[in-house]
Amino acid sequence: MLCIAARLPYSTCMAPMSIIAAPSILAADFTAIGDAVRLAESCGGDWIHLDVMDGRFVPNLTFGQKMVHDIRQMTNLPLDTHLMIEEPERYVAEFADAGSDFITFHIEASVHADRTVALIEELGKKPGISLVPSTPVHAIGELLGKVFQVLVMTVNPGFGGQKLLPGCVEKVRVLDGLRRKLGLSFKIAVDGGINGETAHIVRDAGADVLITGSAFFQSPNPAHEIARLRGRHIA
Numbered sequence: 001m002l003c004i005a006a007r008l009p010y011s012t013c014m015a016p017m018s019i020i021a022a023p024s025i026l027a028a029d030f031t032a033i034g035d036a037v038r039l040a041e042s043c044g045g046d047w048i049h050l051d052v053m054d055g056r057f058v059p060n061l062t063f064g065q066k067m068v069h070d071i072r073q074m075t076n077l078p079l080d081t082h083l084m085i086e087e088p089e090r091y092v093a094e095f096a097d098a099g100s101d102f103i104t105f106h107i108e109a110s111v112h113a114d115r116t117v118a119l120i121e122e123l124g125k126k127p128g129i130s131l132v133p134s135t136p137v138h139a140i141g142e143l144l145g146k147v148f149q150v151l152v153m154t155v156n157p158g159f160g161g162q163k164l165l166p167g168c169v170e171k172v173r174v175l176d177g178l179r180r181k182l183g184l185s186f187k188i189a190v191d192g193g194i195n196g197e198t199a200h201i202v203r204d205a206g207a208d209v210l211i212t213g214s215a216f217f218q219s220p221n222p223a224h225e226i227a228r229l230r231g232r233h234i235a
């Protein structure tokens with residue numbers, strides 16, 4: 001479901017929307033990341049979601065460019081890099097070189113976010129902008145026509161395994177309304193507490209990309225979990 005008209009503004013990329021499932025390796029066993037990526041592939045994951053944390057923007061540390069590079073060598077799935085780091089503009093070139101397809105950063109972490117979006121575009125990658133739960137949608141209003149995706153955090157970022165904050169769902173609804181009203185086609189991603197029970201809430205609100213960490217990697221039947229994200233059932 002990637003927009004093949006890569007050089008056109010996102011407003012002209014009117015590909016039909018369907019649910020994209022993006023397993024986050026944050027919840028995987030870090031000593032067996034290769035297995036985790038293969039599991040995501042074999043269970044029908046569409047993208048691999050990579051959570052980069054710096055211990056400053058969020059109170060946790062994960063991994064850097066080398067992890068992205070190494071995963072790039074073993075999969076053709078799009079790599080969806082979620083930078084939870086201060087001053088992301090300092091690192092986007094390295095994550096682009098490492099093989100990220102989509103690079104999403106936080107509006108709260110980049111003062112000159114418009115410039116950061118342009119930089120990601122110049123590097124030939126698709127830019128995304130993310131909001132923590134306390135940031136309102138209007139904070140990114142100027143960027144909506146310039147990004148490939150808006151990532152709505154549905155938990156306070158930093159850790160997997162948290163419960164979805166219901167108040168964040170309204171932002172998905174607002175973004176979906178703006179997308180229609182303005183004739184834009186940015187994707188709306190949701191991240192945090194997404195599982196078979198909560199998926200319908202965010203889908204109904206207009207989300208197209210469902211990121212899932214613990215629900216997928218801790219499931220005894222991860223393929224079923226992906227199907228549930230899409231609103232399907234496996235007999």
Ligand code: DX5
Pocket residue numbers: 024026027049051082155156157158159160161162191192193194211212213214215
């Ligand atoms: C949280 C990360 C998420 C995380 C989601 O800060 O951005 O991508 O992996 O994990 P779950 O699905 O367990 O909430």
Ligand code: ZN
Pocket residue numbers: 024049050051082191211
């Ligand atoms: Zn994430």
